[in-house]
Amino acid sequence: MSVMGGGKFANGAKSAAFGYLVGSAIGVYGEYQEYMQGPPIEVEIPLSNNIGPLLGPAITATVTVARAFGTFAVGKLAQWRASLTVAKSGGNAVVRTTRAGDKAIRTTRPDGSIIDITPQRVKAFVPNTHPKAPSGALNRVKFDNAIPGSKGFKRLPTQQELDILKNVK
Amino acid sequence: MLNSLMDTRFEISETKEHGAILRINDAELADEFDDFINEDCYVFTELKFETDCVCFYFGQAGCIEKIRDLIERFVNKS
Numbered sequence: 193m194s195v196m197g198g199g200k201f202a203n204g205a206k207s208a209a210f211g212y213l214v215g216s217a218i219g220v221y222g223e224y225q226e227y228m229q230g231p232p233i234e235v236e237i238p239l240s241n242n243i244g245p246l247l248g249p250a251i252t253a254t255v256t257v258a259r260a261f262g263t264f265a266v267g268k269l270a271q272w273r274a275s276l277t278v279a280k281s282g283g284n285a286v287v288r289t290t291r292a293g294d295k296a297i298r299t300t301r302p303d304g305s306i307i308d309i310t311p312q313r314v315k316a317f318v319p320n321t322h323p324k325a326p327s328g329a330l331n332r333v334k335f336d337n338a339i340p341g342s343k344g345f346k347r348l349p350t351q352q353e354l355d356i357l358k359n360v361k
Numbered sequence: 362m363l364n365s366l367m368d369t370r371f372e373i374s375e376t377k378e379h380g381a382i383l384r385i386n387d388a389e390l391a392d393e394f395d396d397f398i399n400e401d402c403y404v405f406t407e408l409k410f411e412t413d414c415v416c417f418y419f420g421q422a423g424c425i426e427k428i429r430d431l432i433e434r435f436v437n438k439s
Binding site: 288290291298300306308315317320324325326328329330331332341342343345346 | 378379388389392395396399400407408409410411416418
């Protein structure tokens with residue numbers, strides 16, 4: 193039985209509503225096609241929108257591309273953003289899976305400080321500069337807005353940090 | 362001096378320069394141990410993240426027996 197023809201619906205009103213929805217969908221698709229075939233557009237690629245603030249100044253690139261490619265490129269770059277930014281900033285990130293099955297990321301900034309993010313909490317560490325300290329030893333950072341009971345060493349992740357975890361593969 | 366425990370995830374060693382050191386070769390376990398010594402105990406340590414383990418430095422005043430007790434308490438709590 194044809195759905196497009198509306199024969200599936202015994203109720204005439206429902207069939208009419210369905211026809212309206214199909215018409216709207218076709219209209220939207222037409223607008224989309226018109227947009228995609230339009231003149232080239234400038235696309236700002238936010239290479240460091242997500243993880244950049246953790247590592248240093250933001251890095252963005254503006255390129256002029258065909259609309260179809262621009263849409264594709266921005267989507268793809270959103271997937272690669274975290275690793276691209278880390279590479280460009282000179283830092284590195286280690287991704288792991290927590291016991292709860294969530295993604296967690298530990299990012300080392302160029303100055304040696306570390307931020308460790310899970311969906312439940314954030315911990316931060318700074319290099320110990322004591323002359324007798326072992327090479328690479330870190331001190332914990334105390335937060336003003338710490339999670340109660342954490343003795344100041346953990347805070348809740350920001351929305352931006354949660355977005356980083358969402359983009360991590 | 363190296364003191365391997367029954368649980369191979371934990372490895373305690375001691376050097377003249379840096380004192381007692383605990384290595385945990387599981388990042389999640391190390392994170393839980395970090396919470397344990399900060400939230401449930403009164404123990405000062407410094408950390409070092411390595412490729413396949415996390416090191417906890419207890420310093421020259423740290424002692425292997427005390428660290429072993431700490432690990433036992435942590436494991437029994439988990």
